[in-house]
Amino acid sequence: MLHLYTDSSPNGFKATIALEEMSLPYRLHHVRIETGDNRKPDFLALNPHGRIPVLVDDETQVVLFESAAILLYLAEQTGQLLPADIQGRWETIKWLQFHASSVGPIIGQRVHFELAETVPNPAAIEHYRRLTERAFAVLDRQLAQNRYLAGNTYSIADIANFGWTHIARIIHFDFSHHLHLSGWHERVADRPAVRRGTTLPAPATGA
Incomplete structure (x- = not known):
């Protein structure tokens, strides 16, 4: 079990x-x-x-x-959710690592400085807004050429990055101007397993 x-x-x-x-x-x-x-x-x-x-x-x-x-x-x-061929496997792992080293930490720090910190730090807020925008732009460029992050097949790389875009939408970190990223987000969000997974153990209501 x-x-x-x-x-x-x-x-x-x-x-x-x-x-x-x-x-x-x-x-x-x-x-x-x-x-x-x-x-x-x-x-x-x-x-x-x-x-x-x-x-x-x-x-x-x-x-x-x-x-x-x-x-x-x-x-x-x-x-x-992990391709068997060497190119597909490592493309998936690459974007899985991008989420772990860039997307997650950057958005997490933005959440802290923009929403959680009691004393505003304008320089830190602007810094993490800028880094968030850069990370979103990287994802958008990748998705301009591919239906999913590692190619045309849905994978754990998509699940990993979606965890953060899901929260970004809830807390109004807007990425709607990144059309390819937004389209990908909607495709992933519409999957039945994703809809179930984002309500367990309870839906997120804030940062």
Whole structure:
């Protein structure tokens, strides 16, 4: 049995979307960050950094944190959403890593400085707005040439980046002027498994 420990967040939704897309049976454990569940000893034993999601595979005894690692593990275990050919595989991993090293951290910092910080820091807000726009532009250029990020086939790279564009839409970080990115976002958002995954364990209502 797979166990997913998660909350409603960009990173959490990547894991629930992947599990729903792959039609895998799993047990969902709601780690409520707002009440400090992620700082309790039982959860810290799974991820000492105290962040969601965490995946535990009873069959293999693998315990994973970091959403990109979880997506890659599920794809490799099932043979789904990761191309078998070497070019397609590494194209997928490349855009998976782009989300982990650029899209996620940049939007996460923008959320902090623009929405969470009590004392406004105009320089930091402008900096992360500019970096967000650059990241969106990179995705838009890729999607101008491809239906999905790694080519013409939907993959874990799309799930990973969608986690952040989904939240960007909710908190009004507008990317509608990037027409290819917007079209891709709507295609992914319309998938039944994605619709299910973004409501587990509960829909996101803010940053």
